[in-house]
Amino acid sequence: GLDQAWISEQNMRKGINHMGKENVGIGRIAFRFTDPLVNDSALSSSVISVLRQRCNLFNKIDRQLHLTLTADQEAGTNEYYVVNKVAKNAQWAAMINSHVHWIQQNTQHPVVGISPFNEGDYWSVEEGATVDKQVQVARLLRENYPRLDSTAIVGANTLNDDKAMEWYTPGKQYFDWGNTHQLAGSFDNFVKFYQQLQQDGKVGYADEMHNVGEAMIGLEYGMTVGIWWGFDSRARGEFCDISRQD
Numbered sequence: 001g002l003d004q005a006w007i008s009e010q011n012m013r014k015g016i017n018h019m020g021k022e023n024v025g026i027g028r029i030a031f032r033f034t035d036p037l038v039n040d041s042a043l044s045s046s047v048i049s050v051l052r053q054r055c056n057l058f059n060k061i062d063r064q065l066h067l068t069l070t071a072d073q074e075a076g077t078n079e080y081y082v083v084n085k086v087a088k089n090a091q092w093a094a095m096i097n098s099h100v101h102w103i104q105q106n107t108q109h110p111v112v113g114i115s116p117f118n119e120g121d122y123w124s125v126e127e128g129a130t131v132d133k134q135v136q137v138a139r140l141l142r143e144n145y146p147r148l149d150s151t152a153i154v155g156a157n158t159l160n161d162d163k164a165m166e167w168y169t170p171g172k173q174y175f176d177w178g179n180t181h182q183l184a185g186s187f188d189n190f191v192k193f194y195q196q197l198q199q200d201g202k203v204g205y206a207d208e209m210h211n212v213g214e215a216m217i218g219l220e221y222g223m224t225v226g227i228w229w230g231f232d233s234r235a236r237g238e239f240c241d242i243s244r245q246d
Contacts, residue, residue, distance in 0.1 A: 018237025087128030
């Protein structure tokens with residue numbers, strides 16, 4: 001899949017050109033927590049504007065392309081969601097649900113996965129994320145929002161794969177997919193994480209693959225859903241094409 005959590009039409013067009021539209025099966029966008037919810041339930045016009053931009057970019061591939069959601073912490077954080085560096089669980093979950101609601105009402109894109117936090121091991125100040133907060137928000141999403149019944153909740157989502165098991169294990173009863181990045185951490189722990197997901201019957205997910213090596217290793221040990229971060233090489237497209245051949 002391709003990413004528009006980092007909004008870049010150039011990255012998307014590179015991906016299409018090198019992969020081919022037929023090899024793009026999923027896209028990643030992001031929820032923003034820059035503005036409070038209107039009446040504690042609806043997105044602000046500025047948040048909607050960015051969300052629409054992301055969805056419209058993926059319309060160029062397929063108006064019904066499956067999408068996943070992650071956190072856009074670089075956009076900034078409103079105290080409605082995080083106070084004293086601690087996330088407010090109920091508001092955070094409601095904000096994610098409101099993003100999904102808008103997508104369902106205004107596009108044809110199914111939302112197939114939600115990461116409550118992104119790289120909480122790194123962005124803990126901005127997101128107010130902790131291991132416990134991720135578990136509690138995942139629980140609220142699963143138990144309180146029927147519109148999400150068919151949407152996977154994603155756990156771990158760490159920058160450092162050495163931390164992935166620590167962020168995944170306490171909440172795995174709520175997580176359908178497990179996800180880590182490989183911007184830090186060991187080869188062995190990257191492998192062990194995907195092996196554990198496979199053992200637990202979860203979907204192995206990597207939503208920020210930065211190189212072909214991550215895709216090759218992940219696929220070997222249990223990862224089945226992958227999204228390229230940016231798009232900077234012909235090799236990525238060739239790998240997608242070759243890996244789909246019988």
